[in-house]
Amino acid sequence: MSVTYLIRRLGSVVLVLLGISMLTFLLVQFIPGDPARVVLGIQATPEAIAELRERMGLNAPLYTQFYHWLTGVLRGDFGQSLITSRPIAEIIGPRILPTVTLAFFALLIGLLVALPLGIAGALRPGGKRDLGAGLLSQLGVSIPDFWLGIMLIYFFSERLGWLPSSGYESVAQGGVGGWLSHLLLPAITAGVVSGAVMIRFIRSALLEVIRLDYVRTARAKGLPEQRVMSKHVLRNAAIPIVTVVGLQLATLLSQIVVVEIVFAWPGLGRLALESTLNRDYSILQAAVLLTAVIYSVSSLLTDLLYGILDPRVQYG
Numbered sequence: 001m002s003v004t005y006l007i008r009r010l011g012s013v014v015l016v017l018l019g020i021s022m023l024t025f026l027l028v029q030f031i032p033g034d035p036a037r038v039v040l041g042i043q044a045t046p047e048a049i050a051e052l053r054e055r056m057g058l059n060a061p062l063y064t065q066f067y068h069w070l071t072g073v074l075r076g077d078f079g080q081s082l083i084t085s086r087p088i089a090e091i092i093g094p095r096i097l098p099t100v101t102l103a104f105f106a107l108l109i110g111l112l113v114a115l116p117l118g119i120a121g122a123l124r125p126g127g128k129r130d131l132g133a134g135l136l137s138q139l140g141v142s143i144p145d146f147w148l149g150i151m152l153i154y155f156f157s158e159r160l161g162w163l164p165s166s167g168y169e170s171v172a173q174g175g176v177g178g179w180l181s182h183l184l185l186p187a188i189t190a191g192v193v194s195g196a197v198m199i200r201f202i203r204s205a206l207l208e209v210i211r212l213d214y215v216r217t218a219r220a221k222g223l224p225e226q227r228v229m230s231k232h233v234l235r236n237a238a239i240p241i242v243t244v245v246g247l248q249l250a251t252l253l254s255q256i257v258v259v260e261i262v263f264a265w266p267g268l269g270r271l272a273l274e275s276t277l278n279r280d281y282s283i284l285q286a287a288v289l290l291t292a293v294i295y296s297v298s299s300l301l302t303d304l305l306y307g308i309l310d311p312r313v314q315y316g
Contacts, residue, residue, distance in 0.1 A: 009303060013296045020292040021073070025066050028281045069285075078286040083278055088286050092271065096290065098168055099267035102186055102259070103252040109191030110198055110248065113140075118202030119229065122210060133199055140196020149189040149262040156185060166264035186263040190256055194248045205240040209233050246302030250295045 053059055057068060072079060078088035121133035157165035163185055169178040209215060210233055218228045234241075257269025264270075268287050275283035 006304075009300060013300055016296055017289075017292060021070060021289050022066065024285050024288045025069060026062070028285055029062060029065075073286075073289065079282050081280055082282050083280045088283055091283060092268070092286050092290065095266055095268050095271045095287075096294075097170075098265060099253065099256065099260070099269065100294065102183065102190065102265060102267060103249060103256055105183055105187040106190035106194055106252050106256070106259075107245065107249050109187055110193075110195030111245065113192065113195030114198035114202050118199050119206060119234075121199070121203040122206035123225075123229075125207060130203075133203065137196045137199040140192050140199075143193070145189055145193050146258050146262050148192060149186065149259060152185045152189060153262075166262075168264075168266050186259050186265055189262070190252055190259045194252060198244055198248060201244040202237075202241055205237040205244075206233055208240075209237045212236075242302060242305050246298060246305075249298050249302075253294050253298065254291055 057065060060068075069079065076089060078092065080087055081091060084091075117133040117136060121130040124130055153165045156163045163181050165185075167182055169182050171179045173179075174182070215228060215233060219225075255269075256267065257273055259265065260267045260270040261273065268291055272284055272287040272291075275281070275287065
């Protein structure tokens with residue numbers, strides 16, 4: 001991997017994040033409603049509103065407001081909440097780890113579902129296993145994640161009492177057992193849908209490699225099927241599989257808000273929704289920007305993994 005490529009790739013990530021931050025800032029500015037009136041309430045006098053707008057810098061040109069906001073973000077200062085006046089960094093900081101943890105565990109569960117089913121379908125295309133994997137994939141894609149979450153809560157929490165129905169516990173609060181028990185149901189809910197999507201891509205990627213001449217040659221030499229799959233097929237299908245895994249991780253990070261709401265999970269997505277309903281747009285800006293940062297970093301790591309998994313990949 002060349003240093004030039006790495007610098008260019010990092011530069012593109014910075015430009016994307018700059019564009020997202022600018023777009024988020026402008027969209028929030030054009031949302032109906034006056035932040036000063038939100039802070040002071042509907043009973044506030046025009047004089048008090050005008051004074052607060054001046055103090056908050058809302059009378060300055062948009063480019064000046066954006067500059068001050070962006071330089072503050074680069075220092076780790078996202079400003080203060082319009083509703084509670086608390087520093088946004090204190091509000092949003094504890095929400096990052098729950099979202100990232102939930103997304104990674106959902107992806108892990110999705111892979112545990114998708115890899116064996118995708119391999120089974122690719123080994124015998126058109127067979128019973130392939131049809132079964134395709135049916136499960138279609139069901140997983142068709143089932144709404146909020147409905148699946150509610151059903152899991154009903155059976156495993158209400159009927160069986162095995163797992164908590166909602167909430168979050170860190171390892172420090174409830175130990176590994178308490179942390180895992182709260183994580184399991186939301187991770188399964190998001191992971192089943194993600195795994196259903198990955199089944200199709202993994203099957204297609206493996207089929208393309210299985211049909212190549214060197215795989216036929218390996219089988220003709222009498223190599224065990226397990227070795228053929230691990231050494232020749234999976235290894236050479238790694239790049240498209242890593243691509244879809246990276247895309248699914250990014251999708252989970254940006255679209256996991258429904259699962260967070262169903263399970264009262266204190267993540268970034270739920271925080272963004274709550275701040276929108278409360279018209280606390282300063283928190284919304286920070287939540288959207290941090291989600292974009294996590295999305296971009298996961299995409300960058302996926303690109304860098306290509307060269308590790310396949311030395312034939314050349315970076316310009």
